[in-house]
Amino acid sequence: MSDIILGIESSCDDTSAAVLRDEYLLSSVIASQKVHQVWGGVVPELASRAHLMNIVPVVDQALKEANVTMEEVDAIAFTRGPGLLGSLLVGTSFAKGLAISSGKKLVDVNHLQGHILSCLVKQEGKDTPSPTFPFLTLLVSGGHTQIVRVDGHFEFEILGQTIDDAVGEAFDKCSKMMGLGYPGGPVVDKLAKEGDPLKFKFNLPNVGGLDYSFSGIKTSLLYFLRDRLKENPNFIEENKADICASFQKALIDILMKKLILAVKQTGIKQVSIGGGVSANSGLRERVAEEGKKRGWQTFIPEFKFTTDNAAMIAISGLYKYRRGEFCSLERPSVPRASAMNQSQK
Numbered sequence: 001m002s003d004i005i006l007g008i009e010s011s012c013d014d015t016s017a018a019v020l021r022d023e024y025l026l027s028s029v030i031a032s033q034k035v036h037q038v039w040g041g042v043v044p045e046l047a048s049r050a051h052l053m054n055i056v057p058v059v060d061q062a063l064k065e066a067n068v069t070m071e072e073v074d075a076i077a078f079t080r081g082p083g084l085l086g087s088l089l090v091g092t093s094f095a096k097g098l099a100i101s102s103g104k105k106l107v108d109v110n111h112l113q114g115h116i117l118s119c120l121v122k123q124e125g126k127d128t129p130s131p132t133f134p135f136l137t138l139l140v141s142g143g144h145t146q147i148v149r150v151d152g153h154f155e156f157e158i159l160g161q162t163i164d165d166a167v168g169e170a171f172d173k174c175s176k177m178m179g180l181g182y183p184g185g186p187v188v189d190k191l192a193k194e195g196d197p198l199k200f201k202f203n204l205p206n207v208g209g210l211d212y213s214f215s216g217i218k219t220s221l222l223y224f225l226r227d228r229l230k231e232n233p234n235f236i237e238e239n240k241a242d243i244c245a246s247f248q249k250a251l252i253d254i255l256m257k258k259l260i261l262a263v264k265q266t267g268i269k270q271v272s273i274g275g276g277v278s279a280n281s282g283l284r285e286r287v288a289e290e291g292k293k294r295g296w297q298t299f300i301p302e303f304k305f306t307t308d309n310a311a312m313i314a315i316s317g318l319y320k321y322r323r324g325e326f327c328s329l330e331r332p333s334v335p336r337a338s339a340m341n342q343s344q345k
C-alpha cells in the first residue's frame with residue numbers, strides 16, 4: 001500500500017501545494033506573489049492576503065494534476081513554522097479545516113526540515129540520486145544559513161550557522177543598494193554571469209568554527225558603493241555586472257570555506273544544498289566543482305526544489321506520518337525556529 005500525502009506550504013511569499021505517492025512527486029503547484037516587488041521586500045500583511053486568495057485554487061490544482069481525490073489522500077502535511085506568522089496562519093488554518101472536513105490525518109512540518117529533506121523527493125522517469133545517511137546539507141535561504149549534519153529523517157545537528165544575517169539577505173540587500181529590485185538573488189545571479197568576479201575585492205569575515213557572518217560584508221558593499229559613487233555618479237550603472245559577480249563570488253567563497261571545513265571535520269562526503277540561494281548558478285557550479293575535486297558526492301536540487309515549495313513539506317510529512325506522529329488541532333503556528341520544539345502540544 002502506498003501513502004499519499006498532500007503538502008501545503010505558506011510560510012513566506014509562495015503559496016504552494018504538492019502531492020506525493022510515497023517519495024514520488026505527483027504534482028507541485030507554486031503561486032509566487034508578485035505584489036511585493038514594488039515594495040522592495042515581502043510585506044507580511046500583503047503576503048497573508050495573497051495566501052488567502054491563492055490557497056484554495058493552488059490545492060485544487062495540485063490534486064487535479066496529481067489525479068488524486070481527497071478521499072485517496074492519507075494525510076495533509078503543512079508548514080507550521082518558522083516563517084511569517086500571518087502567512088503561516090493561512091496554511092495552518094486551511095490544513096486544519098481540510099483535515100476536519102475530510103477526516104484525514106494532519107501532520108505539521110518544520111520548514112527547515114523540509115528544505116533539508118527536499119533532496120529525497122523522487123520523480124517518475126528521472127533517476128536523480130538521493131543521499132543516504134549521514135549527509136551534510138548547506139541550507140541557504142532568505143532567513144537561514146546553516147551547515148546541518150543529517151543522520152536520519154529526524155536526526156539533525158546544526159554544525160554551524162550565521163551569527164547575524166542570512167546569505168539570502170546579503171543577496172537581497174546587494175540588489176537593493178544597487179537599485180536592482182526584489183528579490184535580489186535571481187537578479188544578482190543573472191548579472192553576475194556577465195561580469196568579472198575578480199574585478200572588485202571585498203573583505204571576508206573572520207568567524208570561528210563553522211559559523212557564518214554576512215553583516216560585515218553587506219556594510220562593506222555599502223561603503224564601497226558610497227565611496228565609488230562620490231568619484232563617479234554612474235559607477236553602479238557602468239559596473240553593474242562586475243559588482244554583482246565580485247560580490248557573489250565573495251558570498252560563495254564564505255559559504256564554501258566552511259562547507260569544506262565541515263566535510264574535513266566530519267569525514268562525511270555526501271553533500272547537498274538546499275533553500276532559495278541554492279538556485280544560484282555560481283554556488284551550484286562551485287559546489288559541483290569542489291565536490292569533483294575533493295571526491296564528494298554532491299546533490300544539487302532541481303530549481304523547483306530550491307525555493308519554497310510544498311513537495312519538501314510533503315516528503316517531511318510522509319516520514320512523520322509513517323511514524324504515526326500527528327498534529328493536534330490545538331497546536332499553533334510558530335514563527336520562530338527556536339520555538340518549534342517547545343510547542344509540541
Ligand code: KG4
Pocket residue numbers: 012140141142143144167168169171172183184185186189275276277278279280281306307308
Ligand atoms: O528558501 P527561500 O525561497 O525562502 C526562505 O525560506 O527564505 O529563499 C529566498 C531567498 C531570497 O533571499 C532570494 O533572494 C534567494 O533565496 N534566491 C537566490 C536566488 N534565487 C533565490 N539567491 C541567489 N541566487 C539565486 N538565483
Ligand code: ZN
Pocket residue numbers: 111115141142275276307308
Ligand atoms: Zn524556505
